[in-house]
Each structure stands twice: as structure tokens, then as C-alpha cells.
Amino acid sequence: MKLSIIAEAQEESINSKISNGMIEINYQSPNVKGYLHAQKDENNPKIYRVIRVAVNPQGKGYGKSLYLSAIKLATQNGLMLSPAKNSTSDSAMNVWRSLYLNNNINTINLKPSDWPDSPRNHKMMNKYPNLRYKDPETYPPKNDIEFWAFNSGYTIN
DSSP: OHHHHHHHHHHHTEEEEEETTEEEEEEOOSSOEEEEEEEEOSSOTTEEEEEEEEEESOSSSHHHHHHHHHHHHHHHTTOEEEOOSSOOOHHHHHHHHHHHHOTTEEEEEOOGGGSOOSHHHHHHHTTOGGGGGTOGGGSOOTTOHHHHHHTEEEEEO
16 A cells, blocks of 8 residues: 555656657656656557666665656557667666566567677677577576566556
8 A cells, every 4th residue: 555655646746748759758846856768669550669767865775766767658548668779877777677577567588680789788699599590499487587677568457
């Protein structure tokens, strides 16, 4: 109950909009400063890629609320949210892992052509030598949460 009250209070202080291929989520609160920007993927118009996120204070769940608001907005527009193509911080990766494990969030495994081309993804792919052929038979196991959290799209029921 207490967590749902906090989530509702956080959502009330969030301003969101979608325009010109961009999702913009901002905190409108004197105690929290933060934003999330996502841009429509140039190669797949069904995906919004998170490109910038900042929040202060950190470690209190405010960042995750930004992501959830962005997923909600993308879903309302028939699209999904996904990590950035070029880089993702460790703290953002923690959020993606928690979203991947959240039963209230739908995860859609992206096609290899939509996997982010980033140093993080290259490092993860090195664990699977045959993955470079992008044959579904060589995909990582479903229990490789970090890989699939990074290479999925997210929507809300």
C-alpha cells in the first residue's frame, strides 16, 4: 500500500509528452529534478530508444518512475521503449533488469537487426561465439537476464 501511494505521488509530479518523434518525461516537483528523453528509432518506427536520463536524488526510485512513464506513453501510442543504441549506464542497466523481471511489464525480444550496437552489447555477445551469425538457435538462454533486458522492447498491459 505504501509503495503504491509513493508511485502515485511520483506519477502526479511527472509531466510527459510525445511530439516530433520524441518522448519527453520531466519531474515537476521542488524535491525531485529529472528527465527522460527517448527518440523514435530511425530503423524501426515501432521503437522509442532512451537517449538521455538524469534524476536527482538518485537511488530513490525516481528514475524508474521516469522509465515507467515513458513505457506507458509509448504503449498508448502503439509503440515500445528500449535501451539506447549506443550506450547505457550501469544504473540504467539496473533499471532495465528490474523492468525485465517485472510481471506487469511486457517484454518483447527484439530482432537482431534491432539490437543496440554498443560496447556493452558487444561485450555480452562475446559470451556466445556463434551469436554473430544471429541464428535463433544460437541465441543466449532466457536466463541471461542482462542480455535480454538490454535487447528487448517494453510495453505495459
